Amino acid sequence: MAVHKVLGIETEFGILHRNDGESNPVAASSMIINAYVNGFLERRVGWDFEDEHPGVDARGFNEFDALAPEIETHLVNAVLTNGARYYVDHAHPELSTPECTDALQCTTYDRAAEEILIRSMEKANELLPEGEELVIHKNNSDGKGNSYGCHENYLVDRAVPFGRIVQQIMPFFISRQVFCGAGKIGSEAPGLTHADVPFQITQRADFFEEEVGLETTLKRPIVNTRDEPHADSKKYRRLHVIVGDANMSELQTYLKLGTTAIVLAMIDDDMAPDDCVFETPVQTLRQVSYDIDLAMVHRLVNGQKVSALDVQWAYYAAAEKWADRHGFEVVGGEAIGKDLMSRWNEVLVALESDPDSLTDSIDWIAKRRLYEGYRSRHDLDWSDPKLAALDLQYHDLRPDKGLARRIGLKRISIDSEVEAAVDSPPPSTRAYFRGRCLERYPDEIVAANWDSMVFDVGSDPLRRVPMLEPLRGTAAHVANLLDECDNAAELLRRLGT
Amino acid sequence: MAEQEQRRPSAPRTDEVEVEDEVSGDSGKELKADLDDLLDEIDDVLETNAEEFVKNYVQKGGE
Numbered sequence: 001m002a003v004h005k006v007l008g009i010e011t012e013f014g015i016l017h018r019n020d021g022e023s024n025p026v027a028a029s030s031m032i033i034n035a036y037v038n039g040f041l042e043r044r045v046g047w048d049f050e051d052e053h054p055g056v057d058a059r060g061f062n063e064f065d066a067l068a069p070e071i072e073t074h075l076v077n078a079v080l081t082n083g084a085r086y087y088v089d090h091a092h093p094e095l096s097t098p099e100c101t102d103a104l105q106c107t108t109y110d111r112a113a114e115e116i117l118i119r120s121m122e123k124a125n126e127l128l129p130e131g132e133e134l135v136i137h138k139n140n141s142d143g144k145g146n147s148y149g150c151h152e153n154y155l156v157d158r159a160v161p162f163g164r165i166v167q168q169i170m171p172f173f174i175s176r177q178v179f180c181g182a183g184k185i186g187s188e189a190p191g192l193t194h195a196d197v198p199f200q201i202t203q204r205a206d207f208f209e210e211e212v213g214l215e216t217t218l219k220r221p222i223v224n225t226r227d228e229p230h231a232d233s234k235k236y237r238r239l240h241v242i243v244g245d246a247n248m249s250e251l252q253t254y255l256k257l258g259t260t261a262i263v264l265a266m267i268d269d270d271m272a273p274d275d276c277v278f279e280t281p282v283q284t285l286r287q288v289s290y291d292i293d294l295a296m297v298h299r300l301v302n303g304q305k306v307s308a309l310d311v312q313w314a315y316y317a318a319a320e321k322w323a324d325r326h327g328f329e330v331v332g333g334e335a336i337g338k339d340l341m342s343r344w345n346e347v348l349v350a351l352e353s354d355p356d357s358l359t360d361s362i363d364w365i366a367k368r369r370l371y372e373g374y375r376s377r378h379d380l381d382w383s384d385p386k387l388a389a390l391d392l393q394y395h396d397l398r399p400d401k402g403l404a405r406r407i408g409l410k411r412i413s414i415d416s417e418v419e420a421a422v423d424s425p426p427p428s429t430r431a432y433f434r435g436r437c438l439e440r441y442p443d444e445i446v447a448a449n450w451d452s453m454v455f456d457v458g459s460d461p462l463r464r465v466p467m468l469e470p471l472r473g474t475a476a477h478v479a480n481l482l483d484e485c486d487n488a489a490e491l492l493r494r495l496g497t
Numbered sequence: 498m499a500e501q502e503q504r505r506p507s508a509p510r511t512d513e514v515e516v517e518d519e520v521s522g523d524s525g526k527e528l529k530a531d532l533d534d535l536l537d538e539i540d541d542v543l544e545t546n547a548e549e550f551v552k553n554y555v556q557k558g559g560e
Contacts, residue, residue, distance in 0.1 A: 012559040025557055091557035143551065148559025216560035242560065373532045374539070389547035390539070392554055401542055407535065 002268035002330045003236065005261035006155040006429055006470040007103070009110050009253070010096035011246050012089055012148040013117060014137035014395070025091040030076040032093050032134050033086055035124035036116060037078045045438055047077035047085065048447035048454055057214050058162045058227040058237070079448045081423050081439040082112065083431030090217065092148050093117070093136070098431030099450075099470050102332025103258030103340065105426055108413040110253050112421035114138065118397050119422075138246045139395035140203035143388055145188045147207040149216070150246035154239045154261060155231070155470060157268040164274075165239065165267055166212055166223050171276035172263050173222055173243050174285045175311035177202050178294060179347045180256045182245035183364030185371070185382065185391045189286065197290050198382035199371065201364045203245045205289035211281050216242055222281055230450035232468045239264065243285075248395060248404035250412040251361040255347065258340035261331045262319050268330075271322040273314045277301045292368065294351055312348055316341075361410040367394060370407070433473030436482050437491075444488035457489040465495065 017028040037044045077087040083098030095116060097109035117136045125133045141147045156165065181201035186194050188206040200206075213221035226240045241260070247253045266272040278284040279299040287296055288308045297305040319341065328337020350357050358365045371387055380386060396402040425435025434448055446454040446462055455463045467473055485491040544550040 014554075014556050016554065023555070090559040092559045094559075142554050142556040144555055146556045146558045148556060151560065217558055369532065370535070370539075373536050377536055385548040385551045386543070388551040389544050392551065393543065403539060403542075406538060406542075 002265040002326070003155055003157045004101065004330045004471060005265055005332075006099050006101060007106055007257055007261055008097045008099050008153045009106055009150065009257065010085075010094060010153070011110070011113060011138060011150045012092040012094045013397075014139055014142065014148065015091075015093060016135040016137075017132065018135060019132045026075070026088060028134055029088040029091060029093040031127075032117075032120045032124045032136070033076045033078060033088065035127060036086065036120035039123040040119065041078075041081065041442075042439075043442035045079050045442060045445050046447050047079060047087065048449040048452065050449070050452075052449075053228050054226055055214070056227045058225040059212075079434065079438060080116070081425070081435050082109070082421055083425035083429075083435035083438075084109070084113065084116075085450075086116065090148070093120075098425050098435065099429040100426050100431075101428040101471075102336050103254050103261060104332070104336055104412065105428070106257050107250055107254040108417050109421050109426065111250060111413045111418045114397060115418060115422050118399065121398065136397045137392060137395040138248060138397055139182070139392070140245055141184060141188060141206075143184075143186065143188070143391070147188075147204060147220075149204070149242050150244055152241040152244055152257060152260065154241070154264050156237045156239050156264050158229075158233065158235055158237045160237070160268055160270075162225070162237075164270075165264075167277060168267050168272040168274055169239075169263065170211065170223055170281055171273070171278060171311050172260070172315055173241070174278060174281060174288055175308040175315075176256065176259065177205065177285070177288050178308045178312065178351055179362060180244055180247070180252055181289065181362075181364040182247050182252075182395075183367035183391075185387055187290070194381075194383040199292060199368060200289045201292060202289040204243060205286045208243060208282060208285055222285060231470050236470075245363075246395070247363055249361055249363045249366070249409045251343070251410045252363060254412045255340065255343055258331065258336070259315075259319075259344050262322075262328075262337070262340065263315055265326075265330045266315075266318060266322045269322060269326060271318060271325070273318050275300070275302055276306070276311050276314055292364075294355070309348060309352055316344060316348065319344075360408060363394075363404070363409075366404075366407050366409065367391070370394075370403070427475035427479075428471075430467045430470050430473035432475050433467060433478050433482075436478075437488070440482060440485075441488040441491070455488045455492060457487075457492060463492055465492070 015025055015028050075088040080086055085096040087094055095113040097113055100106035100109060121134055121136055182203050184200050184203045187197035208220045208222055210219050210221040212223045214225050222243050224240050224242045229236045229238045244256060263272055277300055279301050284298045297307050299305055328334050331337055355365055359369045394403040425431040444455055444457060446456045451468050452464050452466045
């Protein structure tokens, strides 16, 4: 039986400090987070780095000489009352949603993350001198060869051999680009010009150079081997996915999260396709991204030539069989499961027969329509800076400037639930315990992270409460207890720690 | 892939495709009108100096 697909999504945002003399993105990122934390939270609680080991590799060795991610413990790092983590990472503000139990909930929290960034901008701009402003973009590239990520995280069964995950998820990552891509003008791969690639399906494909590996900032691998479960490591693995784009379209975020969760559940249950292995995965990843007509075929190791859509249909067919046998419980239940399958089918059919019908739900198709229209109106070449400006402004989170929200993209989340998700945690995971404790006992919490919280109840020493089970500490488990305990000392006493 | 014969496991939505074809003439014009309106709006909010804006948009590499 597959492990419940607890999931989350973390986005590194582009940041601009306009009309500032010197560019200091670390300072700007700190400023925007501090503006939010000081402006909207009762008290700041910092991140606890004790269990961060980003250098541990799922393939079973620790490459201490490898360029494992550094942990920058001195940078701004806050935990929010909705259970999210909001922090500076590599000169970008980054927001990780709390742990969620299904793709709809996670999409809601991702939208709430956008709201948090918007409010942060507004607060920060109140504090800045006249004429200066901080601007946030939800994108993955500056068009100049620098990239930053939108990462997904999924809970999978530790008992599954990592080799199986690599073999069976990689073709899915390569082919899902056709409905997950956020679109980009030009290419940042060395040697390619606007004439070679005027427009492509994804922001990120250009930056991937390896099939499997630990790196995240250079020589990026399609399948990342970071092994930091932030949970009981005997039972669970967290698959850290770095190959996706940040989407403005909620339908894409929802489908990206939901279909990937389904495929990983199939892998847990050993029912995913295992013969879709591409001969040259990195090259195919890029070719799929450059192929906006969705016409190319690519060679598999078994000699067959298939299109990205062919591979998606293979995974879809396998998912139908898997769901018949197992049901959709581990991805959030029958209603969500059936909705995901139906929308996945709809999108694949549309991509094959009438891609322009997706201008209201797929970022790269929305962009293509916009850019073709703009080009034709102003008689521009693909290399014109006005189009590059459009390509940035599509992702601008300022409500009066951003283009994506003007287009009328289909919504998945509901505004009232997004509003609730800005301040309140999901009830169905340990994020509930984290978020509610932060809201209830802010003065008694010293630090928090994904799998524990550190309380100061006045006595020596500080008390660490472990939270190694992502599905414990939910509302069902602890809501009444939290309501009844007026302070953390009482909570800890009743928890028996 | 073993199952090359089955590309669309569920029945294709042929009825709905036909309906769409019928109305595509009108909705095509509506879409174009929408696009023109959208492009008008965008001209209003687009950065005034596109070249400068694009040149100045530089980010540090992240994860």
